[in-house]
Amino acid sequence: TLITCSQETIVIGLAADSGCGKSTFMRRLTSVFGGAAKPPKGGNPDSNTLISDTTTVICLDDYHSLDRYGRKEQKVTALDPRANDFDLMYEQVKALKNGIAVEKPIYNHVTGLLDAPELIQPPKILVIEGLHPMFDERVRDLLDFSIYLDISNEVKFAWKIQRDMAERGHSLESIKASIEARKPDFDAFIDPQKQYADAVIEVLPTQLIPDDNEGKVLRVRLIMKEGVKYFSPVYLFDEGSTISWIPCGRKLTCSYPGIKFNYEPDSYFDHEVSVLEMDGQFDRLDELIYVESHLSNLSTKFYGEVTQQMLKHADFPGSNNGTGLFQTIVGLKIRDLYEQLIANKATARAEAAKA
Ligand code: ADP
Ligand code: G6P
Known part of the structure; x- marks a missing residue:
């Protein structure tokens, strides 16, 4: 029998409010998969899509059904489901998952208008990132893995100030006001998605x-x-125990305020979880290799891979703390999930061919 290797697309959902580090996370993820993702060649320069050999990242803002003016007129925010076309999102993600190319709309963040669509080919790994990857049950069911970036209000505020005040010249008052204005819709439509996530940072x-x-x-x-199938949580020292660990001491010197890890089983919404926590920041990268050597189930391909990835992108925000570390670890877990899934499907196909 001739076994034809059909394209397999796995779909990853990444949810977070805007300005919460999704693009930084995507850069770390695509790097783990072996290549930076870039905007499509020769297309609309305002495209939100990123493509690498293995991975295509699409931004769910492209499924806005109301453009900036429509939202203003109808007094709805971009966070409101009424400003988004979930039917189209579902149809197109399903098509891509089944190996069929789609003509996806483009939401132009510069003009606030919907541009002419762009052709998206089914990739090996499709990442859908944005405000609502887990909002619609049909879309949610298409996800092989889902992640929610949960940035607390205090931190969100600090990041927004840094970006909008320092880089874009907004006033403190206007930043406060815009966060406040988004909050009701954020609480109603975005935040509840975290209950469905396989991993939350x-x-x-x-x-x-x-x-x-x-x-x-x-x-x-x-x-x-x-x-979760094909996903085994990372642990510190002893799986399922509760552990508090301060790596700084005789073997490792850290500067103020130091680093503290915590690991424990817990429950989150109505399911069992493992929680790994890091408080503080690294001064130097040898601190990270020391920490890496005490973590298990990292899904690395060689000793020190986490540290190597972090070193490679030392200039990305969060490289000296748990945000960068955990984003890198989740990237490795997704690579592992992808490889297991593909291996499993190949075995299933071989079995079917034998029968
Ligand atoms: P998004 O794609 O969700 O809009 P970005 O990845 O572009 O978010 O990040 C937006 C801004 O937030 C960055 O420019 C940076 O100022 C800040 N930021 C993101 N991630 C981190 C982090 N881990 N640590 C500190 N600041 C961060
Ligand atoms: C995108 C972002 C939203 C942001 C919106 C701007 O859709 O994902 O987070 O709020 O653009 O909306 P506005 O109505 O201000 O153009």
């Missing part, structure tokens, strides 16, 4: 500095769902 202010309000030192929690 929670970013909180540090507990190592009393009354810290700078938002520079972070406490980051990686919440990993138990019982």
Whole structure:
């Protein structure tokens, strides 16, 4: 029998509010898969899509059914489901998953209008990132793995100030006002999606500095769902135990306020999870290799791969703390999931051919 190798597309969902580090995460993820993703060649320069050999990242803002003017007129925000076309999102993600190319609309972030669509070919790995990857049940069911970036209000505020005030010249008051204005819809439509995520990265202010309000030192929690096929959570020292670990001491010197890890089983919404937490930040990369050597189930292909990935992108935001570390780890877990899934399908096809 001749076995034809049909294209397999796995679909990953990444949800977060805007300005919460999705594009940084995507850069780390596509790097783990062996190549930076770039905008499509020769297309609309305002395309939101990123393509590498293996991975295509599409931004769900492209499924806005109301453009900036429509939203203003109807007094709905981009977070509101009424401003988004979930039927089209479902149809197109399903088609891509089944190996069929689609003509996807483009939401132009510069003009606020919908541009002419672009052709998207089915990739090996399709990432859908944006405000609502897990909102619609039909789309959610197409996801092989889902991630939610949960940035606490304090940290979101600190990041927004850094970007919008320092880089875009907005006032503190206007930043506060825009966060407040988004909050009701964020709470109603975006935040609830985290209950469906296979992995959640929670970013909180540090507990190592009393009354810290700078938002520079972070406490980051990686919440990993138990019982997800092809995904076995990372652990520290002993799987399923509760462990608190301060790596700084005789073998490792860290500067103030130090680094503290925590690992424990927990429950999140109605399911069992493992939680790995890192508070504080690295001064130097030898601190990271020391930490890496104490973590298990990382899905690395060689010793030190996490550290190598972090080193490679030392200039990305979050490279010295748990945000970069956990984003890198989730990237490795997704690579592992992808490889297992493909191997399994190949075995199934071989079995079917024999029968
Ligand atoms: P998104 O794609 O969700 O809009 P980005 O990845 O572009 O978010 O990040 C937006 C901004 O947030 C960055 O320019 C940076 O200022 C800040 N930021 C993102 N991730 C981190 C991080 N891990 N640590 C500190 N700041 C971050
Ligand atoms: C995109 C982003 C939203 C943002 C919106 C701007 O859709 O994902 O987070 O709010 O653009 O909307 P506006 O109505 O201000 O153009």
